[in-house]
Each structure stands twice: as structure tokens, then as C-alpha cells.
Amino acid sequence: MFPQFLKGIRFADLTWAGAGPFSTKLFSDFGAEIIKVESGSRVDPVRAGGPFRDGIAGINRSGYFASRNTGKKSLAMNLKSRKSRDILYDIIRTSDVVSNNFGPGAMERLGLGYDEVKAIKPDIIYLSMPMYGEDGPLASLLGVGMTISAVTGLMWQTGYQGEGPIGPGTHFPDHAANPYHAAFAIMAALRHRRATGRGLKIDLSQVESTINCMGLPFLEYALTGQERERMGNRSPFHAPHNIFACAGADDWCAIAVETDRQWQALCQVTGLSELAADPALAHAQGRLQQVERIEQAVTQWTRQHGAKDVMARLQAEGVPAGMVMNSRHLMEEDDQLRHRGYWQTLDHPEIGESQFTSPPFLLDGERVNLRRPPLLGEHSEDLLQQLLGYSAAQVQALRDDGVLE
Amino acid sequence: MSLDRTAQNKDCRIKTAPIDVSPSRQIAIVMSTQTLRPYTGIRIIDLTRELGAYATRLFADLGAEVIRVESKQGRADRQNPPGVAGLDPHRFGGVPYAFLNANKKSLTLDLATAAGQNVLADLVSHAQIVVYEAGAQADVALADLLAVPGARIVTSVSYFGLTGPYSQYVGTDLIAQSLGGIAWLSGEPDKPPLQLAGQQSVFVTSLYAAAATAIALWDLEATGHGHVLDVSAQEAIAHSLQNAIQVYDLEKRVSSRGGEGVRDATEAAYACKDGYVFLAAPLALPASWNGIIQWMTEEGFEGVSRLHEADWADRATRCKAAMRSEFKLLFERFVANKTKQEMRDNALKRKLVMAPVSKLADLQDDPQLVYRQYFQQVSMAGLDHPVAFPGAPYRLSEPLWQIERGAPALGQDSEAVLAGLAASQKTAGGQA
Numbered sequence: 001m002f003p004q005f006l007k008g009i010r011f012a013d014l015t016w017a018g019a020g021p022f023s024t025k026l027f028s029d030f031g032a033e034i035i036k037v038e039s040g041s042r043v044d045p046v047r048a049g050g051p052f053r054d055g056i057a058g059i060n061r062s063g064y065f066a067s068r069n070t071g072k073k074s075l076a077m078n079l080k081s082r083k084s085r086d087i088l089y090d091i092i093r094t095s096d097v098v099s100n101n102f103g104p105g106a107m108e109r110l111g112l113g114y115d116e117v118k119a120i121k122p123d124i125i126y127l128s129m130p131m132y133g134e135d136g137p138l139a140s141l142l143g144v145g146m147t148i149s150a151v152t153g154l155m156w157q158t159g160y161q162g163e164g165p166i167g168p169g170t171h172f173p174d175h176a177a178n179p180y181h182a183a184f185a186i187m188a189a190l191r192h193r194r195a196t197g198r199g200l201k202i203d204l205s206q207v208e209s210t211i212n213c214m215g216l217p218f219l220e221y222a223l224t225g226q227e228r229e230r231m232g233n234r235s236p237f238h239a240p241h242n243i244f245a246c247a248g249a250d251d252w253c254a255i256a257v258e259t260d261r262q263w264q265a266l267c268q269v270t271g272l273s274e275l276a277a278d279p280a281l282a283h284a285q286g287r288l289q290q291v292e293r294i295e296q297a298v299t300q301w302t303r304q305h306g307a308k309d310v311m312a313r314l315q316a317e318g319v320p321a322g323m324v325m326n327s328r329h330l331m332e333e334d335d336q337l338r339h340r341g342y343w344q345t346l347d348h349p350e351i352g353e354s355q356f357t358s359p360p361f362l363l364d365g366e367r368v369n370l371r372r373p374p375l376l377g378e379h380s381e382d383l384l385q386q387l388l389g390y391s392a393a394q395v396q397a398l399r400d401d402g403v404l405e
Numbered sequence: 406m407s408l409d410r411t412a413q414n415k416d417c418r419i420k421t422a423p424i425d426v427s428p429s430r431q432i433a434i435v436m437s438t439q440t441l442r443p444y445t446g447i448r449i450i451d452l453t454r455e456l457g458a459y460a461t462r463l464f465a466d467l468g469a470e471v472i473r474v475e476s477k478q479g480r481a482d483r484q485n486p487p488g489v490a491g492l493d494p495h496r497f498g499g500v501p502y503a504f505l506n507a508n509k510k511s512l513t514l515d516l517a518t519a520a521g522q523n524v525l526a527d528l529v530s531h532a533q534i535v536v537y538e539a540g541a542q543a544d545v546a547l548a549d550l551l552a553v554p555g556a557r558i559v560t561s562v563s564y565f566g567l568t569g570p571y572s573q574y575v576g577t578d579l580i581a582q583s584l585g586g587i588a589w590l591s592g593e594p595d596k597p598p599l600q601l602a603g604q605q606s607v608f609v610t611s612l613y614a615a616a617a618t619a620i621a622l623w624d625l626e627a628t629g630h631g632h633v634l635d636v637s638a639q640e641a642i643a644h645s646l647q648n649a650i651q652v653y654d655l656e657k658r659v660s661s662r663g664g665e666g667v668r669d670a671t672e673a674a675y676a677c678k679d680g681y682v683f684l685a686a687p688l689a690l691p692a693s694w695n696g697i698i699q700w701m702t703e704e705g706f707e708g709v710s711r712l713h714e715a716d717w718a719d720r721a722t723r724c725k726a727a728m729r730s731e732f733k734l735l736f737e738r739f740v741a742n743k744t745k746q747e748m749r750d751n752a753l754k755r756k757l758v759m760a761p762v763s764k765l766a767d768l769q770d771d772p773q774l775v776y777r778q779y780f781q782q783v784s785m786a787g788l789d790h791p792v793a794f795p796g797a798p799y800r801l802s803e804p805l806w807q808i809e810r811g812a813p814a815l816g817q818d819s820e821a822v823l824a825g826l827a828a829s830q831k832t833a834g835g836q837a
Contacts, residue, residue, distance in 0.1 A: 190623070252598055
């Protein structure tokens with residue numbers, strides 16, 4: 001289905017790179033009109049970053065860009081030109097939301113600070129999402145998603161036991177914590193405006209957002225004054241709880257026993273009757289004390305079976321187990337995602353047919369269908385003529401002047 | 406499956422107007438718009454345990470009335486470890502419970518009896534949103550909730566979704582991180598895949614669930630159409646893998662842990678004098694790369710000459726493991742006598758993408774977080790002193806986000822909620 005729940009809501013969307021566009025994509029997928037205001041001379045780094053269809057670079061060929069910008073319209077302008085600012089003001093007058101994820105001060109330099117925008121559209125909802133927030137002694141610290149992991153405790157806590165911090169292998173906070181806190185805040189602001197007539201400014205510090213996602217270990221620290229050491233894939237409360245090597249090369253299955261009943265079931269499936277009968281291992285506390293002995297025994301068994309087989313055998317007896325999937329496994333081998341129709345194929349003028357992840361839920365039993373991402377500047381002329389009422393001659397003049405890119 | 410019940414409920418906006426007429430809510434009704442919060446007047450029945458609990462907290466923080474309906478024994482999530490020293494987890498819950506359930510209410514019912522189930526159905530009938538966590542530990546059946554007349558949003562959260570061959574599988578955070586694909590991408594190439602700390606699948610799933618529920622509510626209020634959301638943690642994790650899916654789809658390369666072939670040699674955590682710093686200085690961030698070279702040159706660090714050689718000017722070469730190992734040795738030599746604070750000062754001064762790797766213990770002293778008064782002091786039921794909680798995940802220009810109370814003790818709000826329900830039924834009956 002193509003839900004139109006947000007039809008009639010318009011964004012003047014200046015977000016770029018990862019976290020910002022992933023947030024506004026949710027709105028276009030539900031029928032809002034997202035006008036992606038971009039520049040051909042200072043191009044969205046994700047357009048330039050790839051991966052590209054067949055590895056051949058091109059401004060409209062990036063799969064990364066495609067995955068973050070489904071269903072949006074692209075207006076490409078030289079944002080430093082005075083005329084482009086006037087166009088943007090005209091768009092903002094008809095918009096509900098202005099969104100950006102630049103560093104502090106960048107929007108002001110473009111003449112698009114909150115006060116200026118509010119002056120031309122008093123009930124605007126204005127989202128900023130700089131790394132460390134808009135003001136304060138570290139507000140100008142430059143960062144990427146991994147920097148956010150670093151300063152929030154996520155990187156410190158993520159790593160192998162007895163070794164240094166590693167952190168997530170991706171710019172993790174860019175891909176969930178920050179875009180979806182932002183989306184939730186925008187929906188709240190829309191609702192607030194509907195009830196009160198007032199717009200809101202949203203200052204989303206990506207660090208402050210991400211620390212909420214470290215709320216569980218943070219609160220434990222706040223209550224006890226003790227910070228746990230890195231534990232790899234183990235748990236301080238449950239055993240066995242780890243990722244186990246299986247029969248293939250780079251073939252892994254996670255096993256997470258959380259109850260004594262699951263422990264007995266694990267022993268039964270793996271044939272570890274000696275361990276099952278050992279009263280010292282009957283409860284978690286005892287298993288934690290002998291975790292290496294248990295893990296060795298379990299590994300001897302998992303080494304004899306493929307990860308998918310390990311998962312299926314253990315899950316059949318109610319033991320939490322999951323193969324560690326890579327992108328190929330997910331796309332080609334995972335029965336669950338295939339069954340639920342998770343992968344969507346979209347055609348695109350330059351990328352051709354490619355695969356997209358669906359929004360991670362079924363809505364009334366169906367998938368939310370996506371619409372393809374825009375080419376750079378694909379909608380510039382339409383938007384100026386149909387939304388703003390410019391004449392074809394005016395649009396051509398803007399193009400000749402280098403305002404449209 | 407559709408919950409479109411417009412025939413039964415033609416004007417949802419009237420039916421779902423403020424329904425709790427307890428004294429506190431009566432005050433809320435007459436409040437001017439100056440004190441209206443975004444979800445004031447929205448009632449959410451919370452049947453979550455772990456994956457969905459943060460979703461309902463997000464609504465509670467903005468004024469929704471979120472009611473945990475629990476059995477007399479308390480829901481299983483109260484026992485999730487670690488416990489809080491000195492507190493009975495059965496009554497007060499442990500640490501995860503305390504964080505995920507702030508601002509909510511708790512009502513206990515004997516859900517094994519028809520009477521208890523009827524009260525639950527009444528509560529659901531007066532709610533705009535139900536958030537349900539599927540699984541063997543669920544106290545009630547989803548079908549019973551869906552059978553309650555009226556239009557509303559019913560959001561199910563589960564590890565793998567309600568349908569498909571894994572729908573009966575047992576999940577945990579580690580399992581979701583594995584089957585969702587994020588564990589594969591984390592860790593080092595010659596070691597096992599690595600879980601992310603902090604139960605991240607809980608937050609990723611809840612964030613998608615909350616945003617989608619908010620959008621579905623918007624439609625309910627506009628059209629009167631109810632909706633059912635079936636949120637899968639596996640899908641949520643798989644949706645958040647940076648560009649790994651597209652790298653495989655378009656270029657047939659499998660992204661893997663350590664970033665081999667993908668991540669620049671300069672992007673990692675490095676040991677310094679008093680801890681670790683994270684640096685990113687790829688050629689794609691020229692200010693950062695040039696700034697590091699400049700800094701090394703200014704200090705007369707002899708290792709810098711190596712970084713001027715041709716292989717360091719080639720993006721693809723820089724993504725190789727040997728380059729990563731070499732840079733680590735070189736950079737750690739450069740920063741061995743520098744503190745995290747010195748490194749941060751230089752990052753600011755030189756516009757480097759570099760920051761300390763903070764411990765949890767460092768966060769409350771982070772100068773930026775101190776300046777912005779980020780942490781909140783929250784009173785927790787059973788404790789005689791307030792406790793620091795992470796503050797708002799976003800700042801609104803009006804004071805609409807608040808932690809008003811800690812997570813509820815078991816059944817703390819039973820009487821008040823039931824009195825409100827009875828009053829609203831009486832009111833509804835009087836209007837009929």
C-alpha cells in the first residue's frame with residue numbers, strides 16, 4: 001500500500017548525509033511532500049559516496065542515497081545565491097516543517113535561522129540536529145556517527161573482553177537513534193501545532209538523543225557508581241550467552257540462554273548430558289562461574305553444524321538462538337524476511353532495478369510501498385512553476401543565472 | 406487484516422476526546438493551550454515487556470497517559486536484571502524497568518479471570534493506542550485486544566514479527582542483533598562478530614514502533630480509521646545497517662566487521678595517555694586529515710614523513726588492514742603522552758573529527774552536557790534520593806517534555822485508573 005496518512009504536509013528539507021534524510025524519508029513514505037533542497041555544486045556527500053550500480057560512480061547512482069531518500073522531490077539550487085534564498089522563502093511560506101542537520105550556525109549563514117524562518121512562517125516546525133546541540137562549549141566539535149558513539153559511552157562499552165573499546169562497526173546512531181527520535185519529535189510538534197496553533201523549534205543534539213539509547217547501562221552506573229567492563233558477547237546475568245563458531249568458514253550462531261529450562265533444553269539438543277546433570281550448573285549463577293567450560297562444550301557441538309542448522313535445532317526446543325547474518329544472508333537466504341516480503345524492488349532511471357528494505361513493520365497486514373528516490377534537481381522546474389507559480393521564462397532565467405543547478 | 410471500523414465509529418475525534426475524567430484530568434481539560442502537551446488526552450494501554458517499553462515511554466514523556474496493565478504477580482519485565490540494591494524487584498522493578506517505564510502508571514488485574522479480562526477490554530475500549538509485545542510471556546492474546554470494538558492503533562512489537570517461519574522463535578537482544586545483521590558488521594576480522602552494548606535492539610525497535618504509531622494516530626484522528634502495526638525487531642535492525650544492503654545489492658560486496666575494504670585506516674579508537682580517543686581522518690574529510698598532518702609537523706613528530714608517501718594519498722589503499730595497523734602504531738605513538746582533554750581541545754582548535762571515548766562515568770562531567778544541563782534528577786519509587794537519568798532526546802522550544810515521576814510500583818495507580826474508568830463509563834452512559 002501507499003499510505004497517504006501525511007498527505008498535505010510539506011517539508012522544506014535541507015538535511016543531507018545520513019541521519020537527517022533517514023528521518024524525513026519516513027514522512028515521504030507516508031505521503032508527505034518532502035522537498036529535498038540540495039545543491040549540485042556542494043552535493044550531498046551520500047550521493048557522492050556510493051555504493052554505485054555496478055561500481056560506476058555517478059551523482060544519481062548511489063544506492064546509499066537512494067535508500068535514504070525514497071519518495072522525495074529534489075530541488076537543486078546554489079544555496080549561496082540571494083535568489084535561491086528568496087525561492088526557499090517562498091517554499092517555506094507553504095511548508096509545515098523546515099529540517100536540517102548542519103552544524104550550528106550554518107542555517108543562519110544561509111539566512112535560514114529559526115528567527116528568520118519564523119518571521120516568514122510563524123507556525124513553522126523547525127528541526128535542527130547538530131551533533132552536540134546548538135549551543136555550549138563543544139557545540140562546534142565536528143563529528144560523524146562514530147564520534148557520537150565515542151562520546152556517549154556506546155563505543156567504550158562495545159568491545160571484546162579484556163581488550164580496548166571498538167564501538168559499532170557502522171555510524172550506528174545515524175541509522176536509528178537520531179533519525180527516529182527526530183521523526184517522533186516532528187510528529188509531536190505537528191500534533192501540538194494542530195491543538196494550539198503554535199509551531200515549535202526542535203533542537204536535537206545527536207549526543208543527547210543517543211545517550212537515551214544507552215539509558216540502561218547509564219542508569220545502572222548512576223545507581224551503583226560502578227561501570228561494567230566490556231564483556232564481548234557475554235552477559236553479566238546469563239550463561240551461556242555468546243556467539244559461537246559453526247561448521248562453515250566465518251559461520252556463526254548466537255546462543256542466549258536466559259532460563260534454567262532453556263539450559264536443560266540446550267544440553268539435550270547438544271547431547272551435553274554431563275553438564276545437564278551437574279547441579280552446579282543448574283542455575284545462572286553457577287553457569288556464570290564456569291562459563292568457559294560451558295562455552296567450550298557448546299562450541300564443540302556448534303563446530304559440527306552449520307549456523308542455520310544450529311539455530312533451527314535450538315529454536316525448535318525453545319532455546320534463543322540466531323545465525324549471525326550478513327547482507328548476503330539477509331537478502332538471499334533469510335526465510336523470515338522473504339516470507340514477510342521485506343525486500344522491495346524499485347526501478348530507477350540510472351540505477352535500474354534495485355532492492356530496498358521496507359519500513360520494518362507491516363501496516364494492516366501489508367507492506368508500506370516505497371517510491372523511487374529523485375534525480376538531482378528532478379523536480380526543480382515543476383516545483384517552481386506549479387507550487388510557486390513561476391513562469392517558464394522565469395525558471396529559464398534562474399537556470400541561466402546559475403541559481404538552479 | 407484491517408481494523409477499519411469506520412462503520413462502527415464514524416467520528417473518531419469525538420469518541421476519542423479526553424476520556425479520563427479523574428480530578429487531575431478535569432484540570433487538564435480546562436488547562437489553556439499554554440499547558441497542553443503534545444499527547445495530552447491520549448491514553449495508551451501498555452502491554453510491553455522489553456522491546457516496546459521505550460516506545461510507550463516516548464509518548465508518556467510528552468503527556469500521554471500510559472497505563473501498564475499487569476497481572477497481580479507483576480509483569481515479567483520487572484525482574485529484568487540488574488536489580489536495584491535494596492529494592493524488591495517484584496514491587497519496584499530492576500534497572501531496565503526503572504528507565505523504560507518512567508512517567509507510566511501501573512494497574513494490576515487478575516487477567517486469568519473473566520472479570521479481569523473485561524476490565525482490560527474496557528480500558529482498551531477507552532484507549533486510542535495499545536502497544537502489545539508478543540511472545541510466550543504475554544499475559545493476554547493479541548486477538549482479544551483486536552476484538553475490542555472501536556477504532557484505535559494496535560501496535561505489536563516482537564522479535565521477528567507476527568507471521569513467518571521465525572514468528573515462534575524466542576528472541577533476545579543478542580539474537581536480534583545477530584539475525585538483524587548488525588553483529589556481523591561489528592568487531593574485528595579475525596574474531597567473532599560483536600554485539601553492541603546497551604541492548605540496542607530494544608531501542609531501535611521501540612523508536613521505529615513509536616514513530617510509526619504516532620503517524621498511524623495522526624491518520625486515526627483525521628479519518629477515524631484504526632490501524633494495526635506489526636513491528637519486527639529483526640527488520641528494524643536490518644533497516645539500520647548503514648549502506649551494507651546496498652553495497653551487496655549494487656556491487657555484490659559483503660560488508661564485514663573491521664571495515665576491511667570500506668573504512669579508512671584512520672577511523673578507529675586509539676589509546677592515548679589517560680584513555681582512548683576516536684579519530685576519523687579519511688581523505689573524504691580533508692580538514693581532519695590535513696589537520697592531523699599539520700599538528701604532527703608542528704610538534705616535530707618524525708612519523709609524519711611516512712604519511713606524505715603516495716600510498717596514503719590513495720583512498721582504496723588506505724582501506725586495507727595493513728594500513729590500519731600501521732596507522733594505529735604511528736598515531737598511538739604520537740598521542741601516548743596526550744590526555745583526552747588535550748585531544749579534545751586540539752579537535753576544536755584544528756577542526757579535527759576527533760573526540761574522547763567517554764566512559765559512562767565521564768558523561769556527567771562532559772562540559773557540553775553540563776552546560777546544557779542535560780541530566781535529570783528523578784525520584785524513583787522506593788528510593789529516598791533522586792537518581793540521574795538521561796535528559797530529553799530532543800529539546801522543544803516549549804517545556805513539553807518532562808519526567809514527572811519514576812516508574813510505577815506494582816499496582817500503584819490501580820484505584821485511580823479504575824475510578825477514572827468508572828467515571829468515564831458513567832459519563833458515556835449519561836450521554837448515550
